[in-house]
Amino acid sequence: MARAPASRAPARPGSRLAELPFFVLLMGLCSAAGLLPAVHALTRGDRATGLIFLAAAAIGAGLTLILALATATGRARPGTRDQLFTLVMAFAVLPVLLAVPLMIAVGDTTLLRSWFEMVSSLTTTGATVFDRVDRLNPSLHLWRATVGWLGGFLMWVMAFAVLAPMNIGGFEVRHARGFGEGGTARVVMRAADPSERLARYAARLLPIYVGLTAVLWLGLLVAGEVPIVAICHAMSTLSTSGISPIGGVPFGASGIEGEVLIFLFMAFAVSRLTWSRGLLPGDHDRLIDDPEVRLAAILIGSVTLFLFARHFLGAGEAPAETEFAAAATALWGALFTVASFLTTTGFESYWWIGAADWSGLRTPGFVLIGLAIVGGGVATTAGGVKLLRIYALARHGERELERLIHPHSIGGSGVESRRVRKEGARMAWIFFMLFAMSIFIVMGALALTGVQFETALVLAVSALSTTGPLAHVAAEHPVSYAGIPDTAKAILAAAMVVGRLEALALIALLNPELWRN
Template sequence: MRGPRRDRRTPRQPLFVVLLALAAGAMLVPALHATALDDGVTARAFFSGAMVLGLGTAILGLALRGRLPDESAFAQLAALLAAYTVLPLVLAVPFQSAAGGGLGAAWFEMVSAFTTTGATLWDRPETLAPSLHLWRALVGWFGGLLIWVAAMAILAPLSLGGFEVRASLGRGDLSTRFSQVTRTAGPYERLDRYFSQLVPIYVGLTLALWILLIAARVDPFTAICHAMSVMATSGITPGYGTQAGGGTILAEVVILAFLLLALTRRSYARSLPGETERQGLMGDPEFQLGLGVIGLGAAALFARHWLFSSEGTNALTAIRALWGDLFTVASFLTTLGFESRYWDSATAWSGLETPGLVLLGLAIFGGGIGTTAGGVKLLRVYALYKHGLREIERLIHPSSVGGAGAEARRIRRAGALVAWIFFMLFAMSLAAIMLALSWVGVPFEDALVLAVAALANCGPLAVVAAEVPISYATLGQSGHAILGVAMVVGRVELLAIIALLNPDFWRG
């Protein structure tokens, strides 16, 4: 007979407590920066915040010391949801103390940063202290790191966050894929492993981008803020986009190269356990689809400008317009939201208005699964595309057999079904947010743009995609609360929130 099952869990702190400790340490960065700038008010606010939060976290950690962690699926998703709802309130306290205003406005600012949305209540960046801009960029950077690690350690094993497209047809969670293995790693073991693997990559890429932006003659402070924003696709800037800090077209070239990281997780991580495909980066369907969308989108916008050009076909003007279209399309597809310095030049070349609907569609598409980009995700779009293509083939040849292997058949069938369900949930969420915004007095067109910006985690859409730039500061507390909830829903995804209501997760 077998003996009693041993509990292999070891006592450790819950994920949320670890995040609180990291937040306390992060507050020292803007505190030291403000001290160097002789900004005593901001320095005191963040030093005090770091001390109070650090002391409170230490007391909480001592109280929970020696307890076994809850490794159920419900506990994992609940910790992730709490990180995007409760933690921004903690991060907002020193920000509110230094910037002034109400705590609700500071909470909105921190939710926007931590979910990598990038919406801001400060329409004029120069009115905010540099250290507070650094804090916004740093919070967004940490939010991007969290979703990198959580996607691999939490969402992928639970078949959520876009991974359900590949994990359909009864593949289940990670523990059911390897029945011959006597023991699978627990969630905290996976968190430790992926944290140790991904943090050096994330930090190294951020530093590399920072150095390259400085080499492109961008001011060092602006360069570090933009480097963190690009890595997290948060769109946070201490100025006015890529032109801030003396940015040149070379800086945009560097940023565009790093945006490819947001098209597929294979750009920084290999296949997950249980995935049958082992193709390289160029063979990844998400990467191929992302490049195709960028190329077609930029070509369509360029053709639109060229056909209606009022200044002739000057070669230099045409090249600038093409680059402005290419960079801006890639930026909004990855939900970064930076405009090219030549985006306005392209629209002025043709005399046509900004095609805001195109940018809304690009943001809804989003980037790859397991990346910092928001939106619906490219793999879901790919699954629906392959399913539609197969249905057209069956109309022409009803007796044909779909090939390309078991993985492709899985994506075309059950994967497409799950992707369609997510699209419907996304559309329902979009309608609900629009109704809520309309109820508090926001016009219909503005409500559409704001709802897409929040759910796709692409805050700059409100400024760029709307016919008249929308100011988040004019929405009032009710509008801020609605958009704050929408940002969290867009980042965590409604499927994961619905999974929290599943009784099977409570017992898992």
């Protein structure tokens, strides 16, 4: 006797939402984000800007609904590499949609310049073609900060849901296998398919991300900051985009208290263990034992002391006064700015100019270039080479020096430490070479557009390390993104995407399995 088919339980709304293509979800999220500047503009009496963003949000929601209905066909769920490919396409397509309301609201700008602005924001680079902050009204600055904040959250989720299972994005250092192969998160991969894993990590990380941003925002308000400036600086600190509606932290009303708060919250870009301990297998180390935290402390401390102590080591052009107040402000200015550029945030301290004069260096900004190249922690919103890769190279060099002195010595410290010194260092060296080659390629491409050598170097590093404000402080004279040719802007936008996703992620997309599937 034939058995009756079992009744299928109704699908939960959350599960049905997770079945939608990743790109459709991103479109819906970006469309909903347009409501924030719309509401802000309407509350401040800017009806034109508010209606522009309301219309953009409505049109984006309509397109999202159409794509959701068109793709709800019950097809097989995409794999991890498919989601990575979708992320690449999102960085190429979504900025166009995000740029349209910005272009219409500004009025006297082009789609290319607006697209560059949105690519810079979404990749958390923070480079801007609007040199004068009063060119944009507060609602448009809020839009830039919001897009950057969403880009930072996107990289948080993608790091755990996609990059860790594929063993790229810095995870390959501790779990060195082939690029794109399973590594750290094999247990997680068995627990859920990529779509469910993406939804689960998004649900777990969103309260943390929103909560940290809200705490910093409230802290800046208590310190006396203007509300719109406080929320933009809070978003930009957590996302390391460095976007500011007033031209930077030095022009804020919160003073030293605001800088201290921002400095403390930069720690979340140093190591993922500061906010996600235990989220992945093997992430149960104490924060003080994390190699990224220790290396960041060493770099920040040593560079700050170098800039401060050079005044006492015969810097002929340093200021003559050595009062305690001048020394203290120079020390703090160096400490804040060094930490900001190491985490690729790009905020400059109010006292950085004094710290630069105190050091006596002619171009102290080149020190910041090196810090931006090093970058922050793995699976954070920071860019650059990443601290864990630099740590692996340092441990490998330390071991090689030991072998020169004691050729028959045996390296200890456990299996994981040996793996970091060997396979991990090899992976880190490959990535470092790819990063260096990317700088040369971008510099060459910029030179073909007529950009000078020093300017091309600064722009290439700022794009690939996702540290847009670097262009204003690294060179002897500030570099303007608005002054470079349109072709150079397009090259830098592509470099920002490469720097945000990393070259290894793009190489993983070349795996033949992706195209066969």
